[in-house]
Amino acid sequence: MMFPRVDRDPKRVPEQLKCALRGLLRGKLPWPAYVFGPAGVGKTCAALLVHDTVPEAFWADAELLAEHAYEAESWPWRFAARAQLVIVDEVGCRSRYSEREYLAIKRMADQCHRLAIPALWVSNLSPEQLRQHFDDRVFSRICCGTVVPVKGKDQRFFRRQNGESLQRA
Ligand SMILES: Nc1ncnc2c1ncn2[C@@H]1O[C@H](COP(=O)(O)OP(=O)(O)O)[C@@H](O)[C@H]1O
Numbered sequence: 001m002m003f004p005r006v007d008r009d010p011k012r013v014p015e016q017l018k019c020a021l022r023g024l025l026r027g028k029l030p031w032p033a034y035v036f037g038p039a040g041v042g043k044t045c046a047a048l049l050v051h052d053t054v055p056e057a058f059w060a061d062a063e064l065l066a067e068h069a070y071e072a073e074s075w076p077w078r079f080a081a082r083a084q085l086v087i088v089d090e091v092g093c094r095s096r097y098s099e100r101e102y103l104a105i106k107r108m109a110d111q112c113h114r115l116a117i118p119a120l121w122v123s124n125l126s127p128e129q130l131r132q133h134f135d136d137r138v139f140s141r142i143c144c145g146t147v148v149p150v151k152g153k154d155q156r157f158f159r160r161q162n163g164e165s166l167q168r169a
């Protein structure tokens, strides 16, 4: 029996985000990229689509990096050092690890910069909220390239409002 797949549909990526990602992947817009917007607009799905198209992309959420913040030799840092693209989702979403998350994000940003690896940061926080959640140092490291605001409906609800079956094969 085939286990059902959850499809990531490029057509459902919000237009402004699609445009920016295309520009970034073609080298027309500067890295790093900071993508932000409210929950459910499709940021994670869009980043996963990017991950699908870049053969050696590294994916982590900020919480995972925070868990490894003090382990200089552990696998996320080594894997990310060899990647063609580093994607970090859920930046600034947790307060539980805020000190560790701060160190981890700063460290990943510095590592990417040192090794000239493009980084895609995804968050629900606006750049100004990010600055307040962390500080100027994190803000300047991850918002210094292309900042992409994403607007739109929460697709988690939109899907149901449209009457699309939740059990679609
Ligand atoms: N490109 C897409 N293809 C398919 N489903 C999507 C897409 N974008 C969003 N969705 C649906 O909307 C939900 C929320 O999207 P997600 O990317 O997790 O939002 P965000 O990261 O902005 O909170 C997903 O779980 C999925 O069901």
Ligand SMILES: [Mg+2]
Pocket: 043, 044, 045, 089, 090
């Ligand atoms: Mg998300």
